[in-house]
Amino acid sequence: MPDISNKEQVVKVVIFGEEYPIRGHADPDYILRVAEYVDRNMRDIALRSKNRSPQKIAVLAALNFAGELLELKEKNKGELDEAEIKAKNLLELLDSTLPDSE
Numbered sequence: 001m002p003d004i005s006n007k008e009q010v011v012k013v014v015i016f017g018e019e020y021p022i023r024g025h026a027d028p029d030y031i032l033r034v035a036e037y038v039d040r041n042m043r044d045i046a047l048r049s050k051n052r053s054p055q056k057i058a059v060l061a062a063l064n065f066a067g068e069l070l071e072l073k074e075k076n077k078g079e080l081d082e083a084e085i086k087a088k089n090l091l092e093l094l095d096s097t098l099p100d101s102e
Contacts (some may be wrong), residue, residue: 003027013097016042016054020097026089041065058098063092096100 003026010021011028013035022031041061046052049060069090072085 003030015039015097016046016057018054018097021095022093024092024096031093034090035097038065038093038097055098058094063095065094 005025005027008025010023011031012019012021013032013101014020015038020035022029022035024031025077028060038061041064042054042057044062045057045060049057052060069083076083
């Protein structure tokens with residue numbers, strides 16, 4: 001569980017070769033760990049599925065994360081609130097790293 005600070009901070013992370021400034025109240029080390037997890041997942045997908053756009057790789061990674069989250073929720077129904085907080089944090093990170101679609 002990330003430490004939450006009252007002070008908003010900006011942490012620069014690199015995901016799939018792109019640098020993103022992540023603004024939030026979470027511990028910077030936690031933000032870096034989450035970004036590394038996302039990066040590693042996207043790189044694994046890219047190795048397995050050649051010629052995919054970064055956006056498609058990001059969507060596949062998001063589906064992987066959602067699947068992991070749902071599996072955890074089913075296994076730990078008693079800890080549902082904590083899983084929802086983690087999902088919210090992950091979605092906020094994804095929202096802040098993916099470009100807006102027009």
